[in-house]
Amino acid sequence: MDNIAGVRSSGQRQVETETGEGFMKVTYYGHSCFAAQIANQTLLFDPFITGNELATGVDPNNIPADYILISHGHSDHLGDAGDIARRTGATIVSNYEIVQWFGKQGLLKAHPLNHGGGHTFDFGRVKFVNAIHSSSLPDGAYGGNPGGFIVESAEGNFYYSGDTALTWDMKLIGESTHLRFAALCIGDNFTMDFEDAIKAADFVRCREVLGLHFDTFPPIKINHQAALDKFKAAGKHLHLLHPGASHEF
Numbered sequence: 001m002d003n004i005a006g007v008r009s010s011g012q013r014q015v016e017t018e019t020g021e022g023f024m025k026v027t028y029y030g031h032s033c034f035a036a037q038i039a040n041q042t043l044l045f046d047p048f049i050t051g052n053e054l055a056t057g058v059d060p061n062n063i064p065a066d067y068i069l070i071s072h073g074h075s076d077h078l079g080d081a082g083d084i085a086r087r088t089g090a091t092i093v094s095n096y097e098i099v100q101w102f103g104k105q106g107l108l109k110a111h112p113l114n115h116g117g118g119h120t121f122d123f124g125r126v127k128f129v130n131a132i133h134s135s136s137l138p139d140g141a142y143g144g145n146p147g148g149f150i151v152e153s154a155e156g157n158f159y160y161s162g163d164t165a166l167t168w169d170m171k172l173i174g175e176s177t178h179l180r181f182a183a184l185c186i187g188d189n190f191t192m193d194f195e196d197a198i199k200a201a202d203f204v205r206c207r208e209v210l211g212l213h214f215d216t217f218p219p220i221k222i223n224h225q226a227a228l229d230k231f232k233a234a235g236k237h238l239h240l241l242h243p244g245a246s247h248e249f
């Protein structure tokens with residue numbers, strides 16, 4: 001059972017993986033790494049477990065993946081991606097430069113996107129959208145430009161912001177896609193803080209928010225209660241999950 005979610009602790013109660021109606025199962029693995037189950041496929045986002053002291057209960061060798069979606073080139077978003085892709089045979093989906101970089105490491109099962117473009121996979125459609133950030137790769141190579149993802153499927157749609165500032169472009173997402181949830185960075189310093197994330201949730205017209213990119217390092221530690229209260233006061237629901245925990249949106 002514990003290998004399903006890649007969680008070492010067997011005390012973690014598993015949520016039934018029942019796709020098809022009503023909800024979409026999401027598992028959080030710390031920092032900005034989460035997985036969404038769609039059509040019996042696992043979409044894993046920005047795997048960074050090794051080196052994350054808050055995710056020591058998560059075993060990267062047990063995390064399942066059919067697709068690995070990478071928002072930008074920083075090591076806190078792709079540190080475990082190569083190893084997980086090799087073990088699982090997952091398809092890497094990212095910008096063109098990051099896909100090329102993994103290709104040089106022998107990881108050729110990949111699909112490149114660039115901003116504004118999307119592609120229909122077997123589980124649904126993924127569109128690469130704007131993020132305001134930077135994107136150098138761990139060895140200093142050019143990592144293209146950072147982005148976020150909109151995932152649309154028969155089982156529901158969601159948006160992952162990647163690392164970004166609040167941007168007016170997010171309004172375009174709300175105008176065109178009905179989201180079940182939005183996975184947003186909230187930790188401040190390098191990205192939006194939780195107050196800007198509330199505005200982002202308004203822009204994309206979504207009430208259910210999975211908080212990402214907080215607490216991992218001292219500059220992005222946040223006051224959980226203050227964040228939860230602010231979201232609630234704005235009529236929204238912020239989900240702050242422990243690494244290894246799941247939620248159904």
Ligand SMILES: [Zn+2]
Pocket residue numbers: 074076077163190213
């Ligand atoms: Zn980051």
